[in-house]
Structure formats: structure tokens, C-alpha cells
Amino acid sequence: MFSKIGNLIFEHEAVARNSDFKMGLEIEMDRAYENGHLSMEPYPDTIGDAHSNPWITEDFLITMSEVVTPPADSPLDAMRYLYRINNALRNALAPGEILWSLSMPPIMPKEKSNELLADSTQEKRDFLIKLVKLHKGMAKFLPCGAHINLSIHDHIIKLIHSEMGDQFQSEQAVKDYLYMRLGQGFVRYRWIITYLFGASPIAEDNYFDVDQGPDHPVRCLRQTTRYGYGAKFLVDYTSIDKYITSIQNAVKNKLLIRDSEGQGPIRFRGGKDLDDLRNTGIQYLELRMLDLDPTSEIGIKTNTIRFLRLMASYFIMNPPLRQSEVNEALNRANQLNDEVASEDPSQFNHQFQARAFLSRLRLFVDQIQAGPDFEEVIQEMEERVEHPELTPSAKLVKHIKNGSLVEYAVKKGIQYQKSALIALRPFDGFDTSKQPTSDELKEYLFRKSFKY
Structure with missing residues (x-):
């Protein structure tokens, strides 16, 4: 049964836009x-300055490169952006360099000095040094991942405001409500995302201090509370005001250095900081829980994005949690996510709950007639639930040799690097004093082949 908003979307034939x-x-x-x-x-000179290039930047380490795509009107366009910019980065690497295909880092130096930290600006470097000191080391911030930014179609916002103006006084009020529902939904079911896409079973040498890591492969080191991103506090996803207040209180209590550190698995974006977010409202949502997919040279696959889009559509059209139930439900979900992330990848102790959720999603796909692409995605995820050995982390375990995935990751990295180096038109437009805008980038990367 759809919610009132879901029925409105369905009756106005706006399901595709949703x-x-x-x-x-x-x-x-x-x-x-x-x-x-x-x-x-050093940072590759041929892709410009790490501070001025908005499309290829440094993250936590000088060697941690982040490829950022401009907002695209469709997921397929976003993937095409990602492929071409990733290709440009690979073409800029020094001889003997590769991009590491795993979320957990390659073999680290025994002595992890602050010289490893990104230095694109002095302000950022000072912040990272404080961060390392507060958290007594770098380990928590070393894993890499895939972040997905989602923005709800304007047609949906305008439709709900026009038909439910008595409940929502402005289009921004609609946005804040829907994005909060999405945030609650993704946090509530983060555990199934961790199960289906977790791909960080072990860490390489020098990541942990001696005898500090787990004694067996796990599903997702990056998402565990003990070894990974587990926060010292829980972000409040009840409302936009409580979300902001919970992060600001963590800063006041010195659990965080600044509010940008307290992002949680879902981050609401609007303006430069939390004060801007309070004034402007939520403009889009950032999902931050995905491991890299080592079987893809760009770190993520189309079916993964399809599944997350399907989840987002489901959360918008189906009844949300009651306001009074949100915190308790999300606290349980965080505990469940830690259990799933910490499991041996060959096991899954929560098949019943996963089957139930995927059954709901399959019913939703049938109700809205989403088409064969989404049917295929549901079938693939159902097979992973029934057969844990088909999940990414379980597949990686088979490649572990002498407690390491280095041989596997290097093989993948060299394979992807060779593919990038034979590209007919490697992009070299970043080696300029003025970095391209999103429109210029679109023209540079795709020329006449990109339809928009």
C-alpha cells in the first residue's frame, strides 16, 4: 500500500519521474x-592543481584521489562522466603507478607521518592533523569508498506542493520532508546495502597495530563500529533541525573538530555548512556507505546504482516511520549494520529480514511496472541473499593469499591501467590554470557524442 504521497505520484503518472x-x-x-x-x-601535474581542479581532488591522503562528476540528469550520464574522468586520472599517473581497486588501502608505511596527509590547502592540512590527533591515528580515515549524490526531480517536488499545499507551505518544505524520509530509509536499511555490496574483508600490512585487527575476514571492515567508520555518536535523522543540532552538539562536546566531520552514513547537503543548510534547506542527499567494487575499473557498477535508485523511489512512495519511532528504529538498524559488517563473509544470520525487504521491493517493482532492468537487479540481489558466497566480500576472500589481497588488487590495477592507456582520446584539459566548468567539461569529454 502506497502512502498518500505515493498514491499522488502514482495517480498523476509521475512514477517514472520519481x-x-x-x-x-x-x-x-x-x-x-x-x-x-x-x-x-606527488599529485599528478598533468591534472592541474589539487585545490583548483574540482573534478579530481585529494581526499585524506596526498595519494587518495577523488574523482567527482558534475551533476548529471541521468545515472547513465553520471557513469559516463565517471568513466572518462577516471580515465584521465589513470593517464596522468607516474610510470609504475596504479589506482588501488579495493576500499582498504594498499600496504602502508610502518611510520604513518603527517607528511602523508593531503596538503591542497594549509587549512585542510591543519584540520587533518587535528583529526589524526583526536582519533589517535589515521586508520579510521584511510579506507576509500563510493559516494552517491541524489537529487529528487523538480516535477515531484512541484506536484506534491501543488496538491498538498495545506501540509507543505513551500517547495523547500517538500524537499526537506522527502530528503529526511530518504535519509531515514537508507539508514534503516543500510545493513542490507552492507551485506549486498560490502567488499572490505581484510586490511593489508601496517594498517592495524600488531594484534589489533580482527582474527578472521569480515564482510565490511569499513562499516564496522570497532574497526571502521563507526562514529562516537549517532546523527539524529528525525528532522533537519535535530540533524543539525546533533552534529553541532558533538562539536561542542569535542567529539568532533568541526561539523563537516560529523557526516554519518547519509549526509544532507545545502550550502557550504550546517548554518547554510538550516537557512537554505536540503538540496540533495549524499550516500556514504558503499565500498569500492573491485570488479569495476570505476569502482561501482550500473546495477548497484539501479538498486539504490529503486530503494530511494520505494522510500518516497511507501509509508515512513512514525516520528516517535525514528530514533529507536535507526539505533537498532545501526546495531544490525555492525553485526552484518562484522560477519564472516560466508555467513548471513539475517536472511529472513533480507528476504522480506527484497520481497517488498519486488512487489514495488511490479506495482509501478519498473521494467526488466529493475527486475534483473532484484533477481541478482535475491541470489546474493540466498547464497552469501556470491557477495563481493565472499568472492574476495577466495583471492586471499598469505593473509593478503595484494596480488589480486595489483592484477586488477594493472589490467585497468592498461585499458586506460590505450584510450584513443585521453583527456588532457585539466593541465590549465583555469579548470573547466561542468558545461565545458561535458563538451571536452564527450564532444558531439553526448546528448543533452
């Missing part, structure tokens, strides 16, 4: 040597 999110992708990958060690090479 799945048609504007999308941006941010993919972090370490630069490494072909021997599996973290690269010591």
Missing part, C-alpha cells in the same frame, strides 16, 4: 605502486 534522480558520483581511490605499496609520488 525514479529519475539527478545524480553525482564521488569515487575515492588510492594511488599505489605495482608492488602493492602506497605510492609516494
Whole structure:
């Protein structure tokens, strides 16, 4: 049964628009040597300055490159952006360098000095040094991942405001409500995303101190509370005001250095900081829980994005949690996510709940007649639920040799690097004093082949 908003979308034949999110992708990958060690090479000169290039930047480490796509009107366009910019980065690497295909970093130096930290600006470097000191080391911030930015189609916002003006006084009020529902939904079911896409079973040498890591492969080191991104506090997703207040209180209590650190698995974006977010409202949502997919040279696959789009559409059209139930439900969900992330990848103790959720999604696909692409995605995810050995982390475990995935990751990295180096038209437009705008980038990368 759809919610009131879901029925409105269905009756006004806006279901397709409800799945048609504007999308941006941010993919972090370490630069490494072909021997599996973290690269010591400087930021590639041919892709411009790390501070001025908005499309290829440094993240936590100098060697942690982040490819950022402009907002695209369709997921397919976003993937095409990502592929071409990723290709440009690979073509700029030094001889003997590769992009590391795993979320957990390559072999780190034994001594992790602050010289490893990104230095695009002095302000950023000072912040990172404080961050390392507060958290007693770098480990928490070393894993890479895939971030997905979703923006709800304007048609949906305008439709709900025009038909439910008594409930929503402005289009921005509609946005804030829908994005909060999406945030609650994704946090509530983050555990199934961790199960289906987790791909960080082990860490390489020098990541943990001696005897500090788990004694067996897990599903997703990056998402565990003990070893990964587990926060010292829980972000409040009840309302936009409580979301902002919970992060600001963490800063006041010195659990965080500044509010940009307290992002949680879902981040609401609007303006430069939380004060801007309070004034302007939520403009889009950022999903931050995905591991890199090592079987894709760009770190993510189309079916993964389809599944997340399907989840987002489902959360908008189906009844949300009651306001009084949100915190308790999301606290349970965080505990469940930690259990799933910490499991042996060959096991899954929550098949019943996963089957139930995927059954709901399959019913939703049938109700809205989403088409064969989404039917295919549901079938693939159902097979993963029934057969844990088909999940990414379980597949990676088979490639572990002597407690390491270096051989596998290097093989993948070299394979992807060779593919990029034979590209007929490698992009070299970043080697300028003025970096291209999104429109210029579109023209440079796709020329006449890109329809928009």
C-alpha cells in the first residue's frame, strides 16, 4: 500500500519521474605502486592543481584521489562522466603507478607521518592533523569508498506542493520532508546495502597495530563500529533541525573538530555548512556507505546504482516511520549494520529480514511496472541473499593469499591501467590554470557524442 504521497505520484503518472534522480558520483581511490605499496609520488601535474581542479581532488591522503562528476540528469550520464574522468586520472599517473581497486588501502608505511596527509590547502592540512590527533591515528580515515549524490526531480517536488499545499507551505518544505524520509530509509536499511555490496574483508600490512585487527575476514571492515567508520555518536535523522543540532552538539562536546566531520552514513547537503543548510534547506542527499567494487575499473557498477535508485523511489512512495519511532528504529538498524559488517563473509544470520525487504521491493517493482532492468537487479540481489558466497566480500576472500589481497588488487590495477592507456582520446584539459566548468567539461569529454 502506497502512502498518500505515493498514491499522488502514482495517480498523476509521475512514477517514472520519481525514479529519475539527478545524480553525482564521488569515487575515492588510492594511488599505489605495482608492488602493492602506497605510492609516494606527488599529485599528478598533468591534472592541474589539487585545490583548483574540482573534478579530481585529494581526499585524506596526498595519494587518495577523488574523482567527482558534475551533476548529471541521468545515472547513465553520471557513469559516463565517471568513466572518462577516471580515465584521465589513470593517464596522468607516474610510470609504475596504479589506482588501488579495493576500499582498504594498499600496504602502508610502518611510520604513518603527517607528511602523508593531503596538503591542497594549509587549512585542510591543519584540520587533518587535528583529526589524526583526536582519533589517535589515521586508520579510521584511510579506507576509500563510493559516494552517491541524489537529487529528487523538480516535477515531484512541484506536484506534491501543488496538491498538498495545506501540509507543505513551500517547495523547500517538500524537499526537506522527502530528503529526511530518504535519509531515514537508507539508514534503516543500510545493513542490507552492507551485506549486498560490502567488499572490505581484510586490511593489508601496517594498517592495524600488531594484534589489533580482527582474527578472521569480515564482510565490511569499513562499516564496522570497532574497526571502521563507526562514529562516537549517532546523527539524529528525525528532522533537519535535530540533524543539525546533533552534529553541532558533538562539536561542542569535542567529539568532533568541526561539523563537516560529523557526516554519518547519509549526509544532507545545502550550502557550504550546517548554518547554510538550516537557512537554505536540503538540496540533495549524499550516500556514504558503499565500498569500492573491485570488479569495476570505476569502482561501482550500473546495477548497484539501479538498486539504490529503486530503494530511494520505494522510500518516497511507501509509508515512513512514525516520528516517535525514528530514533529507536535507526539505533537498532545501526546495531544490525555492525553485526552484518562484522560477519564472516560466508555467513548471513539475517536472511529472513533480507528476504522480506527484497520481497517488498519486488512487489514495488511490479506495482509501478519498473521494467526488466529493475527486475534483473532484484533477481541478482535475491541470489546474493540466498547464497552469501556470491557477495563481493565472499568472492574476495577466495583471492586471499598469505593473509593478503595484494596480488589480486595489483592484477586488477594493472589490467585497468592498461585499458586506460590505450584510450584513443585521453583527456588532457585539466593541465590549465583555469579548470573547466561542468558545461565545458561535458563538451571536452564527450564532444558531439553526448546528448543533452
